[in-house]
Amino acid sequence: MHIDYTVQIWKEDSQFIAHAMPLDIMSSGLTPEAARIALDEAVHLFLVTAADIGTLDEILQEVGYKFQDGKWISPQWVAIEKHSVTVGV
Template identity: 40%
Template sequence: MSHNVSFHLKMPIQVKKKDSHFVAGSSVLDVWSQGEDRDKAIQNAQEAIALFLESCFDRGTLDDVLKECGFISFSKSGVPRELAKAIPSAEDEFEADIDIPLAINP
């Protein structure tokens, strides 16, 4: 019997208008998508990010990809002060919810 599990993360997303469409994505992972309006671009970017992370997990490369993107682990006390200052926040950037569904196969 398998059990469904979902990992939930918040990811910074940037949105920009390009001609007649919008481009949205994560510069953290370098994953981008587009849509005919802002909401569709965001929705497509969230799906693209989830699929990218699922694909990395399936190939066994998730740890390497996250490290290559600059991810580090830190204690529950929070992001080290020197890193928190280094994280840019753009006017067209916000945090989006990304769900990554997995199943446990005992």
């Protein structure tokens, strides 16, 4: 089974954080590449575990994947944007 996902990476202090959207799985590493590798492993383990316990289809549907023509289609991202807001506190 082949499942696509979008990855967002940012830096927090000395670590790079990688987030698999829309699966909402995260991992980290000392470099962006290390974070990617750790995330790919975490996603793989999550999906294999979900398949083993019989919840993979339900999980993918809940996060927006569609099953079409015998394969899972990931949600199409329109934009990933950085916004800010001023709060008068």
